[in-house]
Amino acid sequence: MAANLSFASAVSHVNSPRQFIVFRRNASPSRNIYRIRCNGENSKSNLPTTQESARENVLLKVAWYGSELLGIAASYLRPPSKVEESTQKNLELGLVGAGAIDRTAVVQTIKDDFERSYFVTGQLTLDAYEEDCEFADPAGSFKGLRRFKRNCTNFGSLIEKSNMKLMKWEDFENKGVGHWKFSCVMSFPWKPILSATGYTEYFFDAQSGKVCRHVEHWNVPKMALLKQLLRPTRGFWLKRKDS
Numbered sequence: 007m008a009a010n011l012s013f014a015s016a017v018s019h020v021n022s023p024r025q026f027i028v029f030r031r032n033a034s035p036s037r038n039i040y041r042i043r044c045n046g047e048n049s050k051s052n053l054p055t056t057q058e059s060a061r062e063n064v065l066l067k068v069a070w071y072g073s074e075l076l077g078i079a080a081s082y083l084r085p086p087s088k089v090e091e092s093t094q095k096n097l098e099l100g101l102v103g104a105g106a107i108d109r110t111a112v113v114q115t116i117k118d119d120f121e122r123s124y125f126v127t128g129q130l131t132l133d134a135y136e137e138d139c140e141f142a143d144p145a146g147s148f149k150g151l152r153r154f155k156r157n158c159t160n161f162g163s164l165i166e167k168s169n170m171k172l173m174k175w176e177d178f179e180n181k182g183v184g185h186w187k188f189s190c191v192m193s194f195p196w197k198p199i200l201s202a203t204g205y206t207e208y209f210f211d212a213q214s215g216k217v218c219r220h221v222e223h224w225n226v227p228k229m230a231l232l233k234q235l236l237r238p239t240r241g242f243w244l245k246r247k248d249s
Contacts, residue, residue: 107134107216109215112215113182116131117175117184118131119131119134120170120172123162125170125188126158126161126165126170126190127158128155128156132155134217135216135217136211136218139154139216139219139220140218142221143224144222144223144224144231145228164193165190165192165193166193166197167190167191168189169188169189171187172184173187173203180210180212181207181208181209182207183207184206185204186205187204188200188201189201192235196237196238197238197239200234200235201234202224202231203225204224204225205222206223207221208220
């Protein structure tokens with residue numbers, strides 16, 4: 007005679023690596039209980055711990071501020087160029103109403119700045135941004151348009167060649183989003199190659215129409231960027247051996 011089975015589960019606690027599944031055989035007066043034990047590890051054990059994340063953030067911040075200081079030092083050794091002089095000129099944008107800049111003009115300016123690879127040249131239209139605009143990326147954030155321009159210009163001085171392309175633009179009520187891809191060869195002796203895709207959010211001030219927040223997002227893990235910076239380019243050790 008077929009026996010009816012009722013199912014009862016004993017779900018393990020979230021921190022427990024073991025689980026039990028219990029079957030009760032109702033047809034038997036002895037109420038036999040069959041237990042099946044399943045061993046497994048909590049998936050949370052594969053996630054980085056808070057301490058590991060904190061260490062990664064510290065390393066990334068050290069690398070970020072180190073590169074900023076290195077760029078500043080390099081700028082003192084680099085003579086002014088015509089390219090840098092041209093970036094001092096602010097492009098004029100059309101005004102609408104009580105001093106508000108037309109959104110279409112600002113967006114077109116940002117797209118034009120991408121054509122000038124503003125991220126590594128510093129050639130961006132200053133009039134499109136608030137002076138106290140916030141600039142943020144995976145390593146941290148700061149406020150100040152002049153500081154951002156200086157960092158971009160100095161970063162470019164540490165690069166042998168680069169390629170930055172705007173892949174897609176999206177318009178929203180209070181912001182625009184530019185999706186991009188970027189690659190470059192650093193001028194360090196080991197010639198590291200940085201390569202990534204990502205997107206930047208441009209938040210517009212309701213009063214002026216200018217960009218008040220510039221937030222970068224990289225589609226690669228934070229530590230992967232640092233590892234790319236430390237990894238010698240392919241063939242580097244062979245060239246050193248031959249020399």
